[in-house]
Amino acid sequence: MLKIAMIGAGSVGFTRILLRDILAVPEFADTTFAFCDISPQNLDMVTQLCRRDIAHAKLPAKIESTTHHRDAIKNADYIFSVIRQGGLEAFELDIDIPLQYGIDQSVGDTLCAGGIMYAQRTIPVMLDFCKDIRQLAKPNALFLNYSNPMAMNTWACNTYGGVKTIGLCHGVQGGHWQITRAIEAHLKKNGRLPKDYVSPGHTAKELWPEDFDFKFGLHRREVDIICAGINHQTWYIKVQWRGEDFTARLPELMAAIPHFQKTEKVRLDVLNRFGYYSTESNGHLSEYVPWYRKRVADIPNWIDLSSWINGATGGYLRHCQNNHDWATEFPNWLKEDPHPIGPAHRSEEHGSHIIEARETGRTYRGHLNIQNKGHITNLPDNCTIEIPGYVDRNGINMPVVGDLPLACAATCNASVQVQHMAMEAAVHGNVTLLKQAMLHDPLTAAVCTTEEVWQLADHMLVAQQKWLPNYAHAEFAAAAARLAAHEKAGTRVKLQQTQGAARLPVKTKA
Numbered sequence: 001m002l003k004i005a006m007i008g009a010g011s012v013g014f015t016r017i018l019l020r021d022i023l024a025v026p027e028f029a030d031t032t033f034a035f036c037d038i039s040p041q042n043l044d045m046v047t048q049l050c051r052r053d054i055a056h057a058k059l060p061a062k063i064e065s066t067t068h069h070r071d072a073i074k075n076a077d078y079i080f081s082v083i084r085q086g087g088l089e090a091f092e093l094d095i096d097i098p099l100q101y102g103i104d105q106s107v108g109d110t111l112c113a114g115g116i117m118y119a120q121r122t123i124p125v126m127l128d129f130c131k132d133i134r135q136l137a138k139p140n141a142l143f144l145n146y147s148n149p150m151a152m153n154t155w156a157c158n159t160y161g162g163v164k165t166i167g168l169c170h171g172v173q174g175g176h177w178q179i180t181r182a183i184e185a186h187l188k189k190n191g192r193l194p195k196d197y198v199s200p201g202h203t204a205k206e207l208w209p210e211d212f213d214f215k216f217g218l219h220r221r222e223v224d225i226i227c228a229g230i231n232h233q234t235w236y237i238k239v240q241w242r243g244e245d246f247t248a249r250l251p252e253l254m255a256a257i258p259h260f261q262k263t264e265k266v267r268l269d270v271l272n273r274f275g276y277y278s279t280e281s282n283g284h285l286s287e288y289v290p291w292y293r294k295r296v297a298d299i300p301n302w303i304d305l306s307s308w309i310n311g312a313t314g315g316y317l318r319h320c321q322n323n324h325d326w327a328t329e330f331p332n333w334l335k336e337d338p339h340p341i342g343p344a345h346r347s348e349e350h351g352s353h354i355i356e357a358r359e360t361g362r363t364y365r366g367h368l369n370i371q372n373k374g375h376i377t378n379l380p381d382n383c384t385i386e387i388p389g390y391v392d393r394n395g396i397n398m399p400v401v402g403d404l405p406l407a408c409a410a411t412c413n414a415s416v417q418v419q420h421m422a423m424e425a426a427v428h429g430n431v432t433l434l435k436q437a438m439l440h441d442p443l444t445a446a447v448c449t450t451e452e453v454w455q456l457a458d459h460m461l462v463a464q465q466k467w468l469p470n471y472a473h474a475e476f477a478a479a480a481a482r483l484a485a486h487e488k489a490g491t492r493v494k495l496q497q498t499q500g501a502a503r504l505p506v507k508t509k510a
Contacts, residue, residue, distance in 0.1 A: 002031045002359070003138075005076040007069050007129060008083035008147070009035035010042030012049065012326055012333075018080065019050050020341045021352035023061055027360055034072035035065040043067065045330050056338035069129060074136045078355055081129060081147045085121040086467045088320055093463050094118055095314040100495040101456045102447045104293050106283035106303070107316040109148040110232045111415055112443050116422045117460050119152040120434065121467040123426035126153050130161025142358070144168055144351050150231040150369055151384040151415075152423045158371045159382065160427055166396065167369025167384060168350045171279040172227045172234060176220045178260065179277065182253040183241055184218035193218070226388060227279060228376055228401045231369050233288055233415055234279040234386045235408045237401075250277050263304045266292050266311070274407045279386075283311035288415060290446035299501035313500030321506045328509065357391035364391045368398070376401050378409045383416045414442055429471040431461065431479070455493045458483050 004022065009015045015035065022028050033050070037043040047065045054061050066072055073079055084091070094114030095105055101113075108114025126147070133141055143165040145154050154167035187193040198217030223246075226238040239247045246253065251272050254260055260268060266286045271277045278285055282303065286292040292302045303311025308319040339345070346352065350366045357364035365388060372385045375398055379385060389398040404412065418441050425433035435457040438444050444453060458479035461468070465476040486492040 002028060002078070002355070003034060003076045004031055004355070005034040005036065005069075005072040005079040005137075007036045007072060007079065007081050009046055009065075010037030010039045011082050011084075012042065012046045014082055014146070015046050016050055016053065016339060017347050017349060018082075018351055020053065020339060021346050021349055022355060023054070023057065023059055023341045024343050024346040025352065025356045025360075028061075028355070030060045031062075033061065033063045034076060035063055036067065036069045036072035038067060040067055042326060045326055045333075049333060052334075052338045053341060057341040059341065070132050070136060073129070073132050076133075076137045076141055079129070079133055079137060079141060079143050080351060081126065081143070081145045081153075083122070083125065083147050085118075085125050085147075086464070088317070088324060090118075090121060090464060090467055091317055091320065093460065095317050097460050097463060098444075098456065099313070099498060099500050100459075101452050101493065102296075102496055103444055103456075104296065104299060104313050104500045105287050105443075106293075106311045106313065107287065108314075109316065110150065110284065110288070111418060112287050112441055113438055113456060113460065115149045115152075116418070116434070116437050116441065117464060119149045119419075119422050120426045120470070121464065122147060122149070122153055123156045123423065124468075124470040126157055127161050127427070130157050130163040130165075133161075133163045140164070142166065142354075144354065145369075146351075149419075152419050152426070154231075154369050155371075155382070155384040155419065155423050156427055158384075159423075166354070167231060167386075168354075169231055169369065169386070170349060171232060171281075172225075172367040172386070173220070173348045174281075175227070175236065175277060175279040176223065176225055178254070178264075179225070179236060179239055179246075179250065180218055180220040180223045181216055182250070182257055182260070183223055183239075183246055184216055185257060186249075186253050187218075187241070226401070227367050228385070228387045228404060229279075229408060230379070230384065230412045230415060230419075231386045232280040232284055233408075233412050234367065235274075235276040235404065236279070237276060237405065237408070248275070251275070263306065263310050265302050265304070269302075274405070274411075276405055276408055281309040283309050283315050286311050287443050289411060290442040293443055293501075294446040296498075296501045303502055305502060305504065311502070313503035315504075318504060318506055325509065354391050354396070358393065358395065361393040365389070366391070368396065370396070370398055374400060376404055376409075378403045378406075379412055380416055380420075383420065414440075418442075426470060429468075429475070431457070431471070431475050434461075452493050455483065455486065 094108045098113040143163045145167050150167045157165035199219035224240040227234050229235045266282045308315035353364040368389050369386045421433050421437035439453045461479045
């Protein structure tokens with residue numbers, strides 16, 4: 001019998017997915033889940049919904065719920081983190097304050113000014129979790145982190161937390177599906193696959209959720225990939241179908257899909273210039289590099305407003321704000337049928353597959369975030385990388401990838417150096433390192449002068465101090481004094497009153 005702790009379980013949708021995935025494994029039917037969240041209301045809602053799902057499936061699994069993470073961690077075999085430290089209140093500051101300095105972010109949860117501050121808030125909490133895991137969890141308990149900024153959080157836990165931590169993300173799977181669609185369209189157009197081809201064991205309906213101009217049936221498992229880099233900047237460096245290498249043909253094949261021409265303009269441009277496709281969405285990728293969001297007039301040329309993920313200003317924040325009123329939605333969810341549990345309803349999230357492989361010996365291959373120990377030879381050791389690995393009863397086994405292509409390595413290295421400074425700043429409460437991290441961030445540097453960066457960092461420190469116990473109280477007072485002195489002397493950076501290049505309004509409750 002396993003005990004699995006989920007910290008941040010008030011994330012209703014994601015928690016239900018992880019629970020159903022785990023209970024889809026027959027050996028885990030009697031698992032005890034320890035749900036923890038700082039919001040009693042959200043915790044109660046997700047607990048009720050998940051207990052309905054378990055009862056409907058007639059499984060013996062149990063849920064314990066608590067607002068104290070130490071209780072959840074006690075005697076746990078596995079611990080998931082799905083927290084958003086500071087919630088939407090802090091997230092809004094991550095987007096709105098940099099925007100006043102001309103930094104137009106789409107997501108702001110991984111890099112750039114928003115992602116750097118997100119790390120300052122989250123890393124201290126993650127290290128607290130690690131301390132309690134060492135004291136209270138089962139020996140050799142595995143910490144599975146879904147919380148962003150993925151690379152920095154995982155780096156801090158492995159370096160300073162003393163707990164084996166694996167970072168999990170579904171970006172590789174998403175891009176893998178896109179590549180599969182492009183190869184399938186090419187194969188069918190050229191008569192190399194039947195028009196009605198469907199991978200064995202599947203139906204066309206379940207293989208692609210979007211409405212393209214013809215039905216797809218090729219499963220991504222038939223397209224072999226090696227994807228390597230850092231989280232949200234991982235590169236498909238090898239792509240094969242039935243042993244035939246398609247890597248060099250991806251620029252042509254991806255551009256042939258009209259949907260991608262509309263929604264993935266940044267990714268296709270990088271693909272054409274680098275020769276390799278990146279895992280992350282158009283909006284994400286656009287803010288990790290210095291080329292697409294530095295001039296307001298240029299931003300609309302690179303984004304698409306049909307979905308938050310395609311690059312709108314504050315797109316992910318708006319998506320969260322539009323969907324956060326769970327108290328209003330909860331009665332409607334209770335009227336819906338319980339979610340089914342079983343292999344046919346299992347998601348592609350790595351978490352349950354890792355647990356299954358470690359506990360049963362059934363081998364799982366997935367792309368995981370780990371410490372670099374010579375696995376990618378032209379990225380720094382100890383940084384957090386994302387590469388393919390294998391999991392079984394022997395543990396998590398990660399092969400050596402070797403060198404990334406030089407352009408991919410250069411882009412990743414720029415981000416890694418920012419991540420390193422930001423991670424160390426969060427661990428040690430070091431304001432100078434925080435400012436230097438922002439100074440070297442690719443998009444921030446493309447937009448801001450050095451003095452603008454310094455004042456931006458002070459501005460964000462003062463605004464977010466209630467979530468920053470890692471910084472001394474005197475640092476906040478000093479930052480506020482510096483801003484006030486600039487104001488008095490007339491040297492305060494002139495703030496921009498703007499909603500950004502492409503910000504859509506948040507929906508009203510009506």
